[in-house]
Amino acid sequence: MKILMVNKFLHPNGGSETYIFKLGNELKRQGHEVEYFDMDFHTGKLQKLLYPLKIIYSGEAAKKMRKVLEAFKPDVVHLNNFNFQLTPSIIYAVKKYERKCKKKIKLVYTAHDSQLVCPNHLMQNPVTLACCDACLKHGAFQCARRKCIHGSRIKSLLGSFEMVIYKKLRTYQNLDTIICPSQFLKEKLDTDSVLCKKTIVLRNFVDQRIRPELIPKQNYVLYFGRFSQEKGINTLLTVCRELSDISFHFAGSGPMEEEINKISNIKLCGFLEGDALFREIAGARFVVFPSECYENCPFAVMEAQMCHTPVLGSDLGGIPELIEEGVTGELFESRNVSLLTQKIKSLWEQPDRTERYSGNCKNVKFDCVEEYTKKLLKLYAY
Numbered sequence: 513m514k515i516l517m518v519n520k521f522l523h524p525n526g527g528s529e530t531y532i533f534k535l536g537n538e539l540k541r542q543g544h545e546v547e548y549f550d551m552d553f554h555t556g557k558l559q560k561l562l563y564p565l566k567i568i569y570s571g572e573a574a575k576k577m578r579k580v581l582e583a584f585k586p587d588v589v590h591l592n593n594f595n596f597q598l599t600p601s602i603i604y605a606v607k608k609y610e611r612k613c614k615k616k617i618k619l620v621y622t623a624h625d626s627q628l629v630c631p632n633h634l635m636q637n638p639v640t641l642a643c644c645d646a647c648l649k650h651g652a653f654q655c656a657r658r659k660c661i662h663g664s665r666i667k668s669l670l671g672s673f674e675m676v677i678y679k680k681l682r683t684y685q686n687l688d689t690i691i692c693p694s695q696f697l698k699e700k701l702d703t704d705s706v707l708c709k710k711t712i713v714l715r716n717f718v719d720q721r722i723r724p725e726l727i728p729k730q731n732y733v734l735y736f737g738r739f740s741q742e743k744g745i746n747t748l749l750t751v752c753r754e755l756s757d758i759s760f761h762f763a764g765s766g767p768m769e770e771e772i773n774k775i776s777n778i779k780l781c782g783f784l785e786g787d788a789l790f791r792e793i794a795g796a797r798f799v800v801f802p803s804e805c806y807e808n809c810p811f812a813v814m815e816a817q818m819c820h821t822p823v824l825g826s827d828l829g830g831i832p833e834l835i836e837e838g839v840t841g842e843l844f845e846s847r848n849v850s851l852l853t854q855k856i857k858s859l860w861e862q863p864d865r866t867e868r869y870s871g872n873c874k875n876v877k878f879d880c881v882e883e884y885t886k887k888l889l890k891l892y893a894y
Contacts, residue, residue, distance in 0.1 A: 513892060515539055516586040518549040520597040527811060528592045528624040531716070535888070538881045542889075547584050551576060551598060568674045570599040577605035585613075588892045591621040591687075595633070595674070600683050607686055618892055621684075622691040625808060626700050628684060628707060631655040631671030634742070635700070635806045638663055641741055643806055643828065648703050652676050682706055689891050693809035694830030712891075716809045717884035719790075724820040727794040729870070732759040732779070733856060734796035734821075736789065737812050739766030744802030744826060744846070751853045752778055758860050763792055794819040798859055798866050801825040804846050809834070817841075817876045822869030824855055839872050 517532045536546045551573055581589075589606050603619065610617050627633040630647050637644045638660055646654035652675040654660075661667040678684065690710040692698035702708040739745055745768045752760050756777050763781040772778055784792055793799065799816040806829035813834045816823045825831045826846035835841040842859070844851045859866055879887070 513588065513889070514545045514547075514584060514586045515588045515590055515892070516547050516549055516580065516584060517590050517592070518594060518598065518602065519592040520551070520594055522548055522550055527716075528622075530811075531622065531624070532590075532592055534717070534719075534881050535885065538885045542885060547580070547586070549577065549580055549598075549602075568599060568670065568677065569601045570597075571601065573598045574601040574605040577602045578609060581606065581609040581617075586617060588618040588620060590892075591619065593624055593627070595627050596671075599674075600678050603683060603686050616894060618689075618894065619687050620689045620691065620888075620891055621687050623693070623697055623701060623711075623808075626697060626806070628690075629675075629700055629704055631668065631675050632660040636742060641804060643804075645700070647675070648700065652679070679704070679706075684710070691891070694833055696806070696830040696833065697808050714884070714887060714891075715878065716811060716814065717879045717881045718811065718814045718818050719881075724790075724794040724818070727791055727819075729797055729867075730795045732761045732796055733860065734761045734763065734793060734799045735802075736763040736784070736793065736799070737801075739764055739768040739772060741768070742803070742805040744804045745772070747804065747847055747849055747852060748800060748802045749775060750849050751856060754853050755857060755860075758856065761792065761796065763789065790815070790819055793821050796821050797863070798822045798824055798841070798869070800852075800856065801831065802844075802846070802852060803828060803831065805829070807831050814878050817873045818878065820870050820873045822866055822873060824852075824859060836872075839869070840876055841869055 517536050519528055519532050521529055539546050594602060606617055606619060625633045626635050631652060632655060635644055637658060652672045656669040656672040659665050659668045661671045685706050687710050689712060690707060691714045692701060692711050693716045695713050698711045698713050701711050735748060737743055749771060752775050758777060760778045761781055762772050762778055763784045765783045772780055781792060793816055799821050801813055801823055803826050809830045813823050813825060813831060817840055823835055823841040825835050825843055827843045828846050832843055835843060837843055842855060844855050
């Protein structure tokens with residue numbers, strides 16, 4: 513089978529890039545042909561002038577897509593993040609090519625966020641950082657009203673127009689399947705009358721190379737991921753200051769790194785990946801995941817449990833779907849400083865509890881990339 517992977521970035525930028533490259537490598541290992549749709553986003557003066565139009569429809573992206581389709585002749589086009597750079601113009605290019613060559617091409621889309629129902633894709637108010645579903649309830653122009661895209665009225669208006677136009681055209685009717693990594697995201701997308709007929713839940717895969725039983729638990733609480741406000745770092749730092757007798761490790765990077773460095777009971781481990789990251793996770797008593805935005809299917813929670821490390825996570829988005837309360841970890845009300853303080857203190861002072869949770873994590877099962885790919889190939893089939 514010939515699969516064309518499409519994503520607006522083909523360099524390390526986030527979860528969608530990790531997803532497409534690991535998936536692409538596994539598809540190749542299983543004997544399939546995989547190509548990646550590569551687009552050069554010019555930044556010259558003319559391109560900047562045309563940017564407002566290009567984020568709604570990119571003739572350049574459509575033209576490039578037609579060339580790639582004609583050269584590669586794929587059986588499947590697997591879309592990932594495409595809005596604002598590639599735009600839905602590429603969907604029309606695929607359908608046009610399909611009619612021309614009289615060949616069915618399966619169009620599969622993995623929804624890494626809520627972009628199809630929320631123009632700023634985070635479902636979060638950019639000023640208060642509170643979770644928000646205004647566009648789902650009252651229409652896309654709530655984005656323009658609240659300046660949800662980079663605090664810009666113009667960009668937010670363009671984002672609202674983009675959503676309204678493609679909803680009116682029923683563009684996403686052309687998708688065969690929309691993969692939602694969480695039930696939470698599926699329910700959000702299902703508020704749209706077109707999308708609801710396409711969605712299925714297929715949770716993300718996780719790397720399962722490590723043998724966590726060989727790594728002894730140590731006395732520290734771990735946060736790993738991006739150091740930014742929407743991830744709940746402000747809340748967690750307040751708790752760290754309060755619980756000065758508890759050792760915290762922070763692994764990752766982000767704009768709040770300097771603030772983290774000021775707290776004496778935090779060890780800053782830097783950006784870790786691969787085995788170094790897994791060893792740090794496996795050695796922790798427990799992981800704190802205090803996100804204050806709607807997470808989809810966070811790799812961090814899954815990876816922690818694969819390392820037999822329980823998670824104390826906020827009660828937002830897809831997080832509660834991954835943590836069995838009182839079995840593999842615990843949940844707390846997002847942004848609730850006093851409750852998070854209480855929970856961390858309680859878990860720290862009761863090592864038998866975290867040890868029990870850790871033992872239960874050994875029974876948690878998530879798909880590895882091989883298993884996930886087998887399920888995906890069934891969706892690719894005609």
